[in-house]
Amino acid sequence: MTVLPYLVAVWIFLTGCYGLATSRNLIHAVGCLAVCQSATYVLLLAVGYRAGATAPVYSDIKPGSRPVVDPVVQALTLTDIVVGATVTALLLSLVMQISKRHGTVDPDELRELRG
Amino acid sequence: MTRRLRMIVLALGGAGLAALFVAACFGMPGFGGDRHPYGDRAVHASLARRTANTISSVNFDQRAFDTLGEMSILFTSVLGTVVLLRQTRDEKRGRPQPQEVALPVRRYALVVLPVALVSGLYVIAHGQLSPGGGFQGGVVAATALHLLYLGADYRALERIRPIGVFEVGDALSASAYLVTGLAGVLAGTAFLANTLLPYGTFNTLSSGGTVPLLNAAIGMEVACAIVILLARFLDQAVEIEEDNGKR
Amino acid sequence: MDDPLIVVVLLLVAAAATAAVAVRDPVRQALVLAVLGVCLALLFTVTQAPDVGLSQLAVGSAVTPLLIMLSVRKVRRRQQDGKEKER
Numbered sequence: 001m002t003v004l005p006y007l008v009a010v011w012i013f014l015t016g017c018y019g020l021a022t023s024r025n026l027i028h029a030v031g032c033l034a035v036c037q038s039a040t041y042v043l044l045l046a047v048g049y050r051a052g053a054t055a056p057v058y059s060d061i062k063p064g065s066r067p068v069v070d071p072v073v074q075a076l077t078l079t080d081i082v083v084g085a086t087v088t089a090l091l092l093s094l095v096m097q098i099s100k101r102h103g104t105v106d107p108d109e110l111r112e113l114r115g
Numbered sequence: 116m117t118r119r120l121r122m123i124v125l126a127l128g129g130a131g132l133a134a135l136f137v138a139a140c141f142g143m144p145g146f147g148g149d150r151h152p153y154g155d156r157a158v159h160a161s162l163a164r165r166t167a168n169t170i171s172s173v174n175f176d177q178r179a180f181d182t183l184g185e186m187s188i189l190f191t192s193v194l195g196t197v198v199l200l201r202q203t204r205d206e207k208r209g210r211p212q213p214q215e216v217a218l219p220v221r222r223y224a225l226v227v228l229p230v231a232l233v234s235g236l237y238v239i240a241h242g243q244l245s246p247g248g249g250f251q252g253g254v255v256a257a258t259a260l261h262l263l264y265l266g267a268d269y270r271a272l273e274r275i276r277p278i279g280v281f282e283v284g285d286a287l288s289a290s291a292y293l294v295t296g297l298a299g300v301l302a303g304t305a306f307l308a309n310t311l312l313p314y315g316t317f318n319t320l321s322s323g324g325t326v327p328l329l330n331a332a333i334g335m336e337v338a339c340a341i342v343i344l345l346a347r348f349l350d351q352a353v354e355i356e357e358d359n360g361k362r
Numbered sequence: 363m364d365d366p367l368i369v370v371v372l373l374l375v376a377a378a379a380t381a382a383v384a385v386r387d388p389v390r391q392a393l394v395l396a397v398l399g400v401c402l403a404l405l406f407t408v409t410q411a412p413d414v415g416l417s418q419l420a421v422g423s424a425v426t427p428l429l430i431m432l433s434v435r436k437v438r439r440r441q442q443d444g445k446e447k448e449r
Contacts, residue, residue, distance in 0.1 A: 002145035008372045010136040012379040014129060019383035021125045027388040027433055031395055034426055035379050038402055041418070042375065045409050048154060051147030051365075055410045056158060056169035059244045059318055063162050068169070069410045070154030071161070075173035077406075078417045079185045082250040082337055083192075085421045085429075089344045090192040092433040093199040096351060099437045108118075170413045238416070246412035254420035341425060352432040352439075 005046035013039035026095045026105040030088060037084050041077045048073035165314040166323035167244045174248065175329040179307040182329070183292060186336060190289050193340045197282070200347040202355055209356045213268040224266030231259035239334035243323045249330045253337025261345060269353060278346050281339045288335035295328050371405045388434045392427040399423035 012035060019032030048070030054061065056068040099105050102113055144150065161172035174182050202208065235256025242248030264272045296307035304310045307325075315322035378398040385391045399422025406415035 002147065003140045003143070004369065005146050005372055006140035006143055007137065008376045010133065010140060011376050013136075014133055015380050015383045017132075018125070018129065022122075024386070025388055027430060027437065028386060028391055031388065031391045031430060032383055034395060035382050035398070038375075038379065038398065038422075041402065041414070042372075042405070045406060045411055045414065046146055047143070048151065048411075049147050049409050050149060050151060050154075053410060055246065055412050056154075057244075057246055057412070058162065058167040058169070067149075068154070068158060070151040070157075071169035071173050072153045072157050072178075074411045074414050075170045075178065077411070078170065078248075078250055078414045079174060079182060081414065081417045081421050082254060083185050083189050085254075085425050086189050086192040086196075086340060086344065088426055089348070089429050090195045090199075092429055093196045093347070096433055096436055097199050099440055103441070105437055168413070247416060248413065251413065251416040251420055254417070254425060258420065258424050345425075345428070348429055348432040348436075352435040356439075356443075 005042065005049075009039045009043035009046065012036075012042060024106050024108065026098065026107060027092065029107070030091045030095065033091070034084070034088055037080075041081065044073040044077045162317075164309060164323060164326075165317040166326050167318045168242065168246065168248070170246075171243045171248050171326055171330060172323065174250075175243075175326045175333070176309045176323070179296070179309070179325075179329060182333070183296065183307065186289060186292060186333065189336065189340055190285065193285065193343055196344055196347055200351055202350075206355050208354050211269050211353050213270070216265065216268075221266050224262045228259055228262040228266065231262065232256055235259055235338070239331065240320070242330040242334070243326045244318060244320070249333030249335075250337055253334045254341055256334075257338045257341035257345070260342060264349070269349070272349075276342060276346060278343060281342045281346075284335060285339035285343060288332045288339065291332040292329060292336070295325055295332065299325075365408070367408050368405075371401065371408055375401045375405050388430060392430040392434070395430070396423045396427040399426070 016032050016036030016039060019035065020029050023029040023032060050067055050069050053067040053069045056071040056074070095105055098110070102110055104110060104113075157173050157177060158169050160177055161169040164172060164176060166172035166176065235252045235254075237252070238247035238255060239249055239252030242252065260276060261272065263275065299308040299311055300306050302311050307329075309324040309326065312324045312328075314324050321327065375398070378394065378401045382391060382394040382398050385394050399418060402422055403415045403419040406412075406418055
């Protein structure tokens with residue numbers, strides 16, 4: 001039972017990869033990449049969780065009175081969520097440029113166009 | 116490569132990757148375990164510098180240099196999006212027609228807008244105390260502005276959102292982060308070292324040394340970045356049209 | 363694992379992620395991604411990470427789906443224009 005969160009992270013990552021490889025629309029592929037990203041969040045937070053602990057915020061609990069979960073992985077995750085959204089935006093604008101230049105967003109058709 | 120061959124390669128690669136991942140899962144420390152050496156040390160360091168929200172302390176004090184890297188990624192991707200989505204010569208700007216918005220939607224959006232905006236700013240300001248900080252508050256504040264698009268129309272949104280100002284704000288807050296870091300060097304310690312300001316009283320707004328400053332810089336950066344991104348995408352989706360006559 | 367709530371939310375996240383990949387139409391996918399964002403925010407809250415949950419709620423359920431929908435609108439409009447031109 002103690003490996004279930006890790007297995008869920010693996011599942012999300014592999015499904016995202018499958019979607020990326022079989023996608024027929026580049027916008028859909030960007031969405032699948034976002035799914036892959038969320039696997040890393042689940043993995044990081046699963047590593048940092050401590051059973052019976054509370055959030056590492058001391059504005060309303062006394063320091064040392066309760067165990068807290070690992071703040072380092074949370075800090076890593078939270079910056080990545082916001083930065084990941086801007087990278088998604090960059091990818092989507094690349095897709096818009098591709099659709100403008102080639103008139104399609106299907107990766108298979110794009111390959112044929114290139115010859 | 117045919118589609119079938121590609122699927123076979125994918126299945127083989129995926130199966131291998133899955134087997135390795137699952138094997139790795141069983142070698143990891145169990146979920147909910149009690150041994151977190153880095154976490155314990157981070158909490159200790161954060162309390163020593165009187166920052167109540169440990170996560171802010173990790174982001175803006177202990178790993179401030181890493182956050183500088185994250186901020187550069189954010190800045191660069193916004194820059195890339197702005198360059199990619201600019202209006203080119205073969206495109207023209209169409210005037211979007213204002214559409215009738217259902218009255219309940221309009222009222223709700225206009226009531227929620229100030230509340231959401233203030234919550235975003237609150238979340239930024241209290242980043243060093245309660246859950247929140249520049250990254251989250253910035254996103255909340257920026258998306259709150261766009262309720263105006265729902266509540267009124269696109270032109271009203273454009274009026275309160277001069278993109279040039281937000282672009283300058285984005286650049287300014289990025290440099291503010293750097294300048295705060297360099298101030299440490301000038302004072303004779305290391306880049307981004309949190310030794311410059313007094314640590315203040317635990318659990319008050321001005322605690323944590325340079326944490327609130329860096330936090331505010333990131334808040335402004337993220338808010339400006341999201342506003343610029345959404346503005347560029349809305350421009351593309353709503354206003355900019357291909358000039359059919361010319362080509 | 364002592365907390366059944368975490369197990370339930372974890373399975374919910376896995377199901378939402380699978381649905382987000384299985385749905386092939388980008389507009390529908392944007393909606394499922396919003397659901398996935400909310401599920402993840404829920405998971406982060408029950409694993410004692412309110413900071414991360416807040417960030418995920420703002421980004422995952424609002425910004426990313428909105429960006430995807432706007433891109434779809436742009437790409438579709440262009441394809442329609444292209445078809446009209448060919449005629």
